[in-house]
Amino acid sequence: MSETLTKMKKTIIETKKFSLTLSKIILLGLLIRILLIPFSLVYDTNFWTIVVRNIDAGYGLYEMDGYYYTPVWGYILGFVSGVQNFTLDIGDLSSLIPEFMPYMGIDGIYRPIAIDIVFLLSLKVILTIGDLVLSLLVYYLVKERTNDEKKSTIAFFLVFLCPVILGSSSITVMPDTLSAMFAIITIFAIKKEKIFTAGVCYSLAVWIKFFPISIAPLLITYLFALNKNNIKEALLKLITAIGGFFVCSLLIFIPQIREDRLIKCFDFLSSRLKFLSCVPLAILLVVGIIVATCIVFYVVKKRMYQSPKLVDDMLMEYSLVILGLSMVCYTITQYTVHMIPFLVYCMLIVDMKKYRIIWIGLSISGLCLIIAANNVIMLNSIVEYTRLISTDTALSLFDFLHCDRILGISLIDGINYVFKPIQKIFVVLVPFLFFVEWYYKYTKKDMPKKMPV
């Protein structure tokens, strides 16, 4: 009895200790994010100010050029604009800096524009809430699986302070973390049998950024695996989830349906899938996706049915693999945000050694590429609104980073040449290692895999 009490006391003390650590991580993460408020990738944030102008002028999201994604992020920009118009006195959201025109000679992505710091703050508050919730959700996923406060705190740390997550929401100002957050909430909702909510959340995840669409077959399989003894109920739940997805999607797309501009919401797809203008290639791709989905569905279902205790781990690991596969052709740092929560889970639950290397690789390459993409232009707002850095200093720093160093390659180009392939390698490594390992185990007939916890 006294031994049990001592154990309990020890656990409570440890839990308190780690809660304190968790608070410290949150504070550290918030501090870094506060320091990053004036920085932004002007190329994207400049577009956000154009979108806000179009909304304020009464042209919605797609009537005038400037917004090329599905509408959810546009609505968030609309909300921020509304709050500012009704409560603040900040004037324009951006300013031209004519002295920075020479930037333009290097590359079209460098814009001589500074984004208002209050506008950046408003967007980043929302994105930081997303980061925090996402990290907490991964924390709970790990805690629920292991009941280990230390492991879950590490999971929180690895998500909340991951340079890719920090860079995406606090510098690039892109909503990828919100999409990843809703994808994880979807999993929670399925686990807790809030099926309609799961459909709604999945719809938000997909319509913020498209990547979570790739894990749809896995989520369906997961739903079936959780209800494998009652297929009827599983089907009913699937219909409920699809209902939630469609109701939410309908509510999101009503304005575009009414305006007959639904196709404009998918402009981002046409620009990224230009190679599909070749019809046979497009047909091949669609058939390939359908076949691959069926195979994934069949194989994963079989494995999940065989090892019901490991369904959560399988869902997380397979999702990571599928997300990795979906980014093989088109890898951009903020896209890899979608992989991070799954990666951290797999790192702590499935295979620490393998996934730790990938986390480190993606974080370092992501950090370097974000710095390279933003370089001096991320100082524009500081130059224009705080005057802490002069335009001359910024321009000379820009020249320093862009002048030829070795073999006609500038520092910025050098970073891009080195770290873009590295990032791609680490993204490819996820499915590659997984399939190699799986093939090895399959040939050894060592299924199901024993998951270390």
Add this chain to the structure above:
Amino acid sequence: MRKGLMTITIVFFLSIIFIGEIYTYTDGVVHYDSYAYRDIENNNVINYSVSSSGTNDYCAVLINNNGFERVKELWIYVDEGYEDRLSQAEEYHSLPNKSLERLCEQIKLGLEMRSFTNVKICNSHELIEHIKETHQNPSGYGILSISYALPGEIYKGNLGDYLIRWVEKGGCLYWAGSVPGEFCIDSEGNLEHIPVKNVCELFFNAQENCINFGHSDVSPLSISNNFTKSLMMKNDSYEFAVDETKITAKHIILGTIRGNYVSEILMNYGKGMLVQFSGGYGIYQVEDICQTIASGLCYKSEIDNYKCGRVTRTTIHETIQRDVLSEESDKKILYIFVGKTYPSYGRAWDV
């Protein structure tokens, strides 16, 4: 804790998203207005007011056109065979391959936003009719060509052509996205090419090619004059930009410059005006086209004065000083626009 976190998160974000959706698609949530008039008691003072139901910066720019009548009716010419003849035209050099319908819509909306609503979109047949109808007195009319080829009935690359005479008599020809007058379409619908050297001589009175087709290593610079500064011009693409040093006619330049190539040039042609906007149909190009046309700028324009400020959920009443030496009958334009970098409202007032 976890369940609470999930519920709070979902409610929080759903609220933001759907309030944002309602805000984005509700007409007139943010509205703007302006008014301007010359003070009767004091001829040299112009009173103006600007209002916004949101928070914006604004500028009021006093433009003196020195007697040139500003364009009040714009016809946007769209060649219905643009896409069909594109590959043939591209044998000479590359041209923008974008939806003209969408571009027209963008320019029309951009002008509408700046209270310039008298815009018509026309095909070749309607353009010919319009030029013939307004031939006697084309002052106050503008044609914006976003197509590379003109109908042969009004233009064949000669001085005596209908279109050239129309501009000489006082019409304004705005050109964007290609070399002005490089192609014409004969009666059978075939594309005819006019050498760029001839076109440069005909339109720009330049002895050699004055149009940019290449990429320069020179860094671009913002043109440091009051037009660029006060009207926030920012077009930074240089395809088909004009080499300013080769232009001898009276002209003004605005926007940005790369080497000698300028993003916007407004030049005198007879009694009329020729305007070339460089670039291949980008957002900034459209912004500058709309700002130039809506403000009523011309090659004779001078910026007398300009004032900028902030208007937040109120109406601002201000005054701006006219040139003391100007005659009472001397008409000027006060162009007021709200949202400096990206205007969300504008209006030109004759004062």
